[in-house]
Amino acid sequence: MLPKPPPRGPRTGFIYEPPYRIQGESVAGEHTVVQIPELGLNFDMGSCPRWALAAGVTAVSHGHMDHIGGLPYYFSQRNFQGMGTGTVVCPPSLVIPLRDMMKSWIGLERQQTPFELVGLAPGEEWELKPDIFLRPFATSHTVPSQGYSVIEKRKKLKAEFVGMAQEKLKSLRTEGTQITEIHEHVHVAYTGDTQLCPALMHPDVASAKVIVTECTFFAADERKRAGAGKHLHVEDLRSLLPVWESGCVIAIHLSRRSNIQLAREELDRFPEGKRVHILMDGPRNSARYEQQVHNAESREVES
Ligand SMILES: [Zn+2]
Ligand SMILES: [Zn+2]
Numbered sequence: 001m002l003p004k005p006p007p008r009g010p011r012t013g014f015i016y017e018p019p020y021r022i023q024g025e026s027v028a029g030e031h032t033v034v035q036i037p038e039l040g041l042n043f044d045m046g047s048c049p050r051w052a053l054a055a056g057v058t059a060v061s062h063g064h065m066d067h068i069g070g071l072p073y074y075f076s077q078r079n080f081q082g083m084g085t086g087t088v089v090c091p092p093s094l095v096i097p098l099r100d101m102m103k104s105w106i107g108l109e110r111q112q113t114p115f116e117l118v119g120l121a122p123g124e125e126w127e128l129k130p131d132i133f134l135r136p137f138a139t140s141h142t143v144p145s146q147g148y149s150v151i152e153k154r155k156k157l158k159a160e161f162v163g164m165a166q167e168k169l170k171s172l173r174t175e176g177t178q179i180t181e182i183h184e185h186v187h188v189a190y191t192g193d194t195q196l197c198p199a200l201m202h203p204d205v206a207s208a209k210v211i212v213t214e215c216t217f218f219a220a221d222e223r224k225r226a227g228a229g230k231h232l233h234v235e236d237l238r239s240l241l242p243v244w245e246s247g248c249v250i251a252i253h254l255s256r257r258s259n260i261q262l263a264r265e266e267l268d269r270f271p272e273g274k275r276v277h278i279l280m281d282g283p284r285n286s287a288r289y290e291q292q293v294h295n296a297e298s299r300e301v302e303s
Pocket of ligand 1: 064193
C-alpha cells in the first residue's frame with residue numbers, strides 16, 4: 001500500500017470588513033500572525049508565511065514563541081527579496097532580547113541581517129501612515145504584554161465654528177484662534193494574549209471598528225485553564241461584547257482542542273455573539289465573502 005501524502009497546512013483565515021482585509025493564521029501555543037494589508041501591518045509573527053512578508057511593519061504583543069518565532073525569518077526574507085528592512089514595534093522590555101536574538105544569527109549565518117526595533121510603551125504613539133498611529137494598551141498575560149490600537153487623527157472644525165463663513169474663519173485663524181480640534185477614530189484594536197483586564201474596556205478598544213481578540217478557551221470546564229494561562233475564555237467575551245461598539249469582532253488564538261463548530265455554537269448562544277467571527281472558520285468566512293462579492297456585483301449591475 002502506498003503511504004499517505006503529508007497533511008495539508010492550515011488555510012489562511014480571511015475576513016473582509018471594508019475597508020480592511022484581516023487575514024492570518026492563529027492557533028494558541030502554535031503560531032499567531034495576523035495581517036491588515038491596507039495598513040501594511042502585521043500583528044505578531046509566530047511564524048512567517050509568505051504573505052506576511054508584504055507588510056513592512058509588525059507589531060508584537062509579547063515574547064512567547066507562538067507570537068515571535070517567525071521574526072528572524074521575516075527580517076531575513078524581506079532583506080533577501082529586496083523588500084526593505086522590516087520594522088518591529090514591541091513592548092520596550094523586548095527590545096534588548098530581540099536585538100540579542102538577531103545578533104546570535106550573525107554567528108550562525110556569517111552575515112548581518114538588517115532589522116529595525118521600536119520599543120513602544122502603552123499610551124505612546126508611533127506614526128504608521130500619515131495621520132494613522134499605533135498606540136499600545138497594557139494587557140495582562142503571564143509575561144509583559146500589550147495590545148495595539150490603530151488610531152486615525154482627523155482635524156475637525158470645532159462645533160462653535162460650524163457654518164461660519166470662510167472669510168470669517170480665515171481671519172479668526174490669522175488672529176491665532178484655534179478653530180479646529182483633533183478627533184480620534186479607532187479603526188482596529190488587537191488584544192494579543194491577555195486575560196480580562198481594564199484596558200479591554202477602555203475607549204481605545206471599546207470604540208474600535210474592528211476588534212481582533214484572543215479567545216483561547218470555549219469549554220465550560222476550561223475556565224481554570226484560562227485563568228492559569230492568563231487567557232480569555234468565551235465567558236469573558238460575554239462581559240466585553242456589550243461594552244465593545246464594534247460590529248466586527250474577530251476571535252483568534254483558539255486552542256487546538258477548541259472545535260470551531262462548538263465554539264460557534266457557544267458564541268451564537270449569547271445575543272451579541274453574532275458579531276463575532278472566528279478567523280480560522282474557513283467555510284463560514286468564505287460564505288460571508290462570497291455573499292459580499294455577490295452583493296457588490298449586483299450593485300454594479302444596478303448602477
Ligand atoms: Zn499565544
Ligand atoms: Zn502568550
